[in-house]
Amino acid sequence: MKKLKLDQEIEDWLVAFFNGELEEAEEENVSEWLKKCPENREAYDVLLEDYLRVRWSQENVRIREDRAKKVIFSSLKKKRHPWLYYSAVASVVLLLVFAGILFTREKTNVLPQGAVAVEIKPVRSQAVLVLSSGERVELASSHLEIRERDGLIVKVDSNSGIRYDSLATEVSEKVELIYNKIIVPRGGEYFVTLSDGTKVWLDAESELEYPVNFSVDCREVKLKGEAYFSVTKDKGKPFLVQSGEYGVRVYGTEFNVNAYNPRQIETVLVEGTIGFKANVLSEERMLQPNHLAVVNMETGVSEIRKVDIYPYIAWKNQDIVFANERLESIMEKVARWYDVVVFFQNEGLKDLRFDCNMQRYADIKDLFFFMEKTSNARFSINGRTVTVSKK
Numbered sequence: 001m002k003k004l005k006l007d008q009e010i011e012d013w014l015v016a017f018f019n020g021e022l023e024e025a026e027e028e029n030v031s032e033w034l035k036k037c038p039e040n041r042e043a044y045d046v047l048l049e050d051y052l053r054v055r056w057s058q059e060n061v062r063i064r065e066d067r068a069k070k071v072i073f074s075s076l077k078k079k080r081h082p083w084l085y086y087s088a089v090a091s092v093v094l095l096l097v098f099a100g101i102l103f104t105r106e107k108t109n110v111l112p113q114g115a116v117a118v119e120i121k122p123v124r125s126q127a128v129l130v131l132s133s134g135e136r137v138e139l140a141s142s143h144l145e146i147r148e149r150d151g152l153i154v155k156v157d158s159n160s161g162i163r164y165d166s167l168a169t170e171v172s173e174k175v176e177l178i179y180n181k182i183i184v185p186r187g188g189e190y191f192v193t194l195s196d197g198t199k200v201w202l203d204a205e206s207e208l209e210y211p212v213n214f215s216v217d218c219r220e221v222k223l224k225g226e227a228y229f230s231v232t233k234d235k236g237k238p239f240l241v242q243s244g245e246y247g248v249r250v251y252g253t254e255f256n257v258n259a260y261n262p263r264q265i266e267t268v269l270v271e272g273t274i275g276f277k278a279n280v281l282s283e284e285r286m287l288q289p290n291h292l293a294v295v296n297m298e299t300g301v302s303e304i305r306k307v308d309i310y311p312y313i314a315w316k317n318q319d320i321v322f323a324n325e326r327l328e329s330i331m332e333k334v335a336r337w338y339d340v341v342v343f344f345q346n347e348g349l350k351d352l353r354f355d356c357n358m359q360r361y362a363d364i365k366d367l368f369f370f371m372e373k374t375s376n377a378r379f380s381i382n383g384r385t386v387t388v389s390k391k
Contacts, residue, residue, distance in 0.1 A: 006043055014047055048373060120384065122361040123204060123318075123337045127190035129154075129162065130181040132212070139182075139190065149178055152195065152212045161191030164212055177211040184225070187339030189315075194221075197232040198239065201316045204336040205260070226258045228316040231272075245279035246295060255287075256313045260332075267293045268312040278302060318360045320367070327352040327377065331388065338364050340381075345389040349377050 006014075016022055017030050034041050129137040132149055139156055146154040155163045162182070184190050184202045192200045195213050202208055206225025214220075220240040231239045233252025241248040243259035253272020259265045267276055269291055275284040276293055278300040285302055287293050290309055295302040314321035320337075322330055328350035331342040337360060344350055352375050358367065364386075368379035372391075380387045 006047070011047065014044065018048065120338050120340060120364050120381070121187065122363070123187055123189050125159075125161070125190060126185065126188040127202070128183045128185075129156070130183065132178040132180065148180070148212050152178075154180070154212070161193065163193040164195040177215060178213070179209055179211050181207060181209040183207050185339070186336050194219075196234065196237075196239075199230040201228040203227065203315050204339075223257060223259055225260055226256070226315075228254070228256045228313055230254045244297065246277070246297060248274055248276045249284070250274045256309075256316070258312070260336075263297050265295045265297060266312070267295075268307065268309045270309060270313065276302070314357075315360060320356060320358050320360045320362075322354050322356040324353050324355060326350060327354065327371075327388070330354060331386070334364070334367070334386070339384065340364070341385045343385060343387050345387060349388050349390065352377060 013022075014030070017027065022030070034044055125139075127139045129139055129146075131137065131146065137146065137156070139162060144156050146156065148154060153165050155165065157163075182190060182192055182202060184204060184206045186205045188204050190202045192202070192208065194200065194210060196219055198219070200208060200221075203226040206223070206227060208221060208223055208227060210221040214237065217237060218240065219234070219237055220242065223241055223243045227241075229239075229241065229250075231250050231252050231254070235251055239250045239252075241250075241257055243257065243265060244262055246259065246265045248255070248257060248267060250272065253274055254270040255272070255274055256268050256270070257265065258267070267274070267287065269287045269289050271289050274287050276287060276295070277284050278295045278297060282300050282302075285293070285304065287304065290306055291304055292307045292309070292312065293302055293304050308323065311321040311323045311325075315337075320333075328344075331344075334340065335342050354371060354374070356367070356370070358370075365381075368381075368386075372378060376391050378389050378391050380389065
């Protein structure tokens with residue numbers, strides 16, 4: 001079917017509608033315009049899909065909303081042919097501050113008939129602290145101080161995470177190290193400040209084990225899942241992150257380790273210099289800022305390449321950023337962040353690719369709404385199960 005060619009005034013009018021910039025009466029006019037003929041509805045759907053593709057482009061993930069709108073409107077006005085401008089502005093990023101507006105207007109049927117409605121909350125600060133005694137402390141809403149066996153004070157605050165105040169006296173080599181562990185469940189995240197001042201952001205379904213006070217010559221922690229580290233500099237006491245046999249050695253830097261898949265571990269360096277080893281028999285390799293190291297733990301082979309690091313660390317800033325990422329990988333993250341189970345009715349849908357940048361605290365339905373509008377996938381929610389099917 002031939003696309004209806006919209007004049008510039010109608011295009012600008014519809015884009016203003018998408019951005020939530022029309023008055024209530026003007027929004028009603030859009031509804032009336034859509035009802036006039038099927039061609040209007042078809043043109044609207046095509047414009048909305050292309051508009052969303054433009055807004056979802058990930059080339060500049062830090063662009064501000066006003067800049068994004070300016071680029072879009074400028075591009076609209078410059079192009080003589082209204083159906084040709086979309087590819088020319090594919091570098092504009094989506095900032096989903098208006099996601100709720102579009103979602104309420106074009107509501108996707110994500111709840112099948114007879115399905116059970118369950119509130120799926122966005123990721124939130126929650127974790128369990130396991131003390132050296134084995135006692136487990138829920139950290140989701142705690143405001144307390146805990147004294148460990150060596151006298152160190154553990155301060156817990158649901159807003160600022162957990163903080164360890166180091167002992168005034170130097171730890172002796174003969175003193176037995178006391179370990180704590182933080183366990184972050186699916187749908188959670190947590191922040192911890194270690195006794196040396198190192199800051200650690202833990203993503204959903206992750207664990208961090210560490211001594212409440214480090215030894216005199218080394219600072220070593222053990223990680224499962226994913227964490228972002230901002231390590232306090234100490235040239236005489238290296239900081240080590242172990243995940244199985246994989247190890248990262250640093251002296252003061254910022255980096256992210258993704259060890260969800262024990263067979264393939266990814267590390268991205270934000271600043272500083274780090275060395276990493278697949279196992280004790282492997283040679284140490286160095287990583288420079290803005291580079292990604294991918295290690296095959298079965299073969300010990302590692303690959304290093306320069307990347308845009310933001311998609312790898314966006315979760316730490318409460319953002320969801322995908323850059324040409326496979327739907328299967330996206331839904332693995334969604335399952336952890338929102339504590340849901342994902343089922344694909346069609347295996348081929350796993351290879352769909354998406355670009356996205358939105359707040360991680362947004363409603364899961366907002367994410368599915370935009371993914372449906374820009375692909376042939378459909379997302380249905382029943383309880384805590386998400387089914388991905390073809391339209």
